[in-house]
Amino acid sequence: MAVTGAILVLFLVGHMTGNLKAFFGADSFNEYASFLRTMGEPLLPGRVALTIVEVVLGVAIILHMWSAISLARRAGKARPVRYAARRKAQASGYAVHTMRYGGVVILLFVIYHLLDLTFGTVNPAGWDGTPYERLVASFAPERWWVTAFYVVAVLMVGLHLRHGLWSAFQTLGLASGRSYRPLKLTAAGVSAVLVLGFLTVPVAVMIGVIK
């Protein structure tokens, strides 16, 4: 859970930074998109580096889900009879209660997101459009529900990382009593930066700053 999560967080940081290229115009954004495909050249043939990244991310997602499913199954087996009284959460924190359903929401979003912007299957600009055209077409104001889904999913990612980031340190035995405060503050900070970074681009398309 912790190791695969760390890989995915590193990806998110890179993905968010790349997205901001949209503010520097269509050329900058498209150039960045084609760089991702030719990354590593001439040392590596075209698309090899990207394929390696894609395989690592795919394996990380599958192992992350496998860990989550086995933890949920073990939890179900460990408590076959539920409490009659509504169990009140005694520990602080809202994010921790969103981990399981939030993860499912994020997975559904990632599938849609790939069909929309990577494969262009459900995108008005389609497969033939440039990445920038697909971006602008996807978050067009008349397709407000796409942006709404995006916002919900990104907020879920934020909550997921709010608990997940410090939790990874705890699971790997790297946390200690004194490091909880800085770890939780960092988790909150990184989550907030990622959420804001991811939300600016579609919102900018929606209100016409990016067109």
Add this chain to the structure above:
Amino acid sequence: MSERAKGMNLTLKVWRQNGPQDKGRMVTYRVEDVSPDMSFLEMLDVLNERLILEGDDPIAFDHDCREGICGMCGMVINGVAHGEQVATTTCQLHMRHFEDNAVITIEPWRAAPFPVVKDLVVDRSAFDRIIQAGGFISVPAGSAPDAHSVPVKKVDADAAFDAATCIGCGACVAACPNGSASLFTAAKITHLSLLPQGQPERDSRAKAMVEQMDAEGFGGCTNTGECTAVCPKGIPLDTIARMNRDYLRASK
């Protein structure tokens, strides 16, 4: 006779189960004139006396010292292990923390590795087997060594003592949404792994105890922190980080 303040009137919804095979059900009882100075268990004693006089079966619950140090008592009160009072065992919880005319739901610890014996009594032998797997140090028996023969740093001694205050009541398991016994196991591992006497078996202990915990059917830890929030001894969450550290080191 002096005039006595009128006691509290309560409605209890109590889990009644005749034996391990019985399906069990919630039964509602009315308890009247409860003194706010009674402990939660004394309030149940009063109800049980009445049930016996009426020819009913008294409610079975575990208890021993009633001083908050033995770890025998424990029930889930209104959905919270040992009730909402922080760092308090059920026996040390007093009725003054409840409102007059309150409805109180009382259930046993709910976990597959803690089968119900009767009513609110659960079998916590799983904890004993975790301790047997490695919660000890192997030393030659003989006369007791001088207490200062092995120096221990003050910070380590304090942290080890904090972990050693775990009374093994099982509230951590009852409160955990995953039914995990990580806080209990981690407290025992931390207690020994911080002291020089615990070093020779540090790796094998962590591995054996964690594996026994999993074999008993407890769930996995997802760092929700519910355990430490209900723990009557306030065992901190960083004991679990230490257990994970020791376990990973032992698995290398």
